[in-house]
């Protein structure tokens with residue numbers, strides 16, 4: 034059976050899709066993305082990648098919206114052609130802009146569609162098109178309330194890269210075994226505002242013996258401005274499973290991908306949602322963790338270096354609180370998410386395939 038996976042843009046959309054694809058080894062998988070995003074680096078070694086041009090929906094009607102809809106129509110036609118020529122039997126998507134043409138093209142051909150939504154507040158495309166999908170699989174159970182039109186939902190958690198679930202390669206850093214480690218991560222692209230707050234506060238943490246591994250992203254012009262023997266800064270790091278497992282605390286944005294990984298690695302967190310994320314959706318994600326006692330939610334607009342310094346210093350002095358947060362974090366993990374999602378996809382494809390025969 035041939036399956037088209039439409040997943041594009043950021044790590045938060047791509048890693049869950051790749052983890053799910055790995056569990057679908059009986060299927061011939063091809064990928065749909067756009068020409069200039071992360072999928073061009075992550076996908077082609079494993080799956081044939083087809084690209085189309087597609088943009089986000091504008092908030093207000095105007096010329097931009099008209100252009101977007103013209104493009105969307107063009108993209109739907111392109112995906113229809115691809116689905117027909119490639120003889121695909123269904124579509125799986127992890128949402129975002131690429132999902133719109135993929136869902137609409139598949140439905141116009143009568144093909145089954147499975148959509149996975151990792152965010153607590155489902156994205157616009159998911160909310161708009163959930164009724165067109167055979168199954169909407171969800172990372173968080175609170176998301177069902179936003180999808181009254183969905184035909185069928187299932188709570189499966191969000192799949193993580195396989196490295197998170199087994200043995201990990203050791204870290205190549207010489208951090209003493211007993212030193213508390215703080216990992217700073219701003220999503221797949223880094224977070225300049227969080228970086229500045231961390232750099233202005235970190236000396237107090239070093240004084241307690243803590244180390245900091247700071248994943249800065251590539252857009253920060255001041256990454257060299259802090260130098261300390263207990264401080265390691267790098268734009269991006271691949272071995273996140275080992276790094277998060279070793280971390281005693283993460284200071285992080287609240288993208289669904291990172292949160293899921295923190296749950297799997299049982300890492301307590303301070304969460305600073307990206308304030309400009311679409312519809313402030315990261316705050317909804319962070320609230321799930323904060324309400325469960327897994328993380329502290331700090332809003333960037335109210336946050337100063339002094340506040341961050343004192344919250345982290347307090348946690349470093351409170352091993353019991355960190356331990357309680359780690360347990361609460363672990364309770365949010367769905368360790369077999371990729372298997373659950375893959376089996377739900379296979380079930381839909383089988384059922385719908387039989388109907389179409």
Ligand SMILES: CC(=O)N[C@H]1[C@@H](OP(=O)(O)OP(=O)(O)OC[C@H]2O[C@@H](n3ccc(=O)[nH]c3=O)[C@H](O)[C@@H]2O)O[C@H](CO)[C@@H](O)[C@@H]1O
Pocket residue numbers: 043044045046048151152218219220221222248268269270271273287288289290291292294307310311314315318
């Ligand atoms: C700015 C924005 O709108 N981001 C959204 C984007 O996620 P975005 O990709 O920005 O952030 P996520 O936290 O979801 O995922 C980041 C991924 O990158 C990985 N990573 C990060 C840094 C690094 O050095 N190495 C590394 O491997 C993390 O381990 C994680 O797997 O899609 C997610 C899923 O829809 C949303 O929840 C996020 O809100």
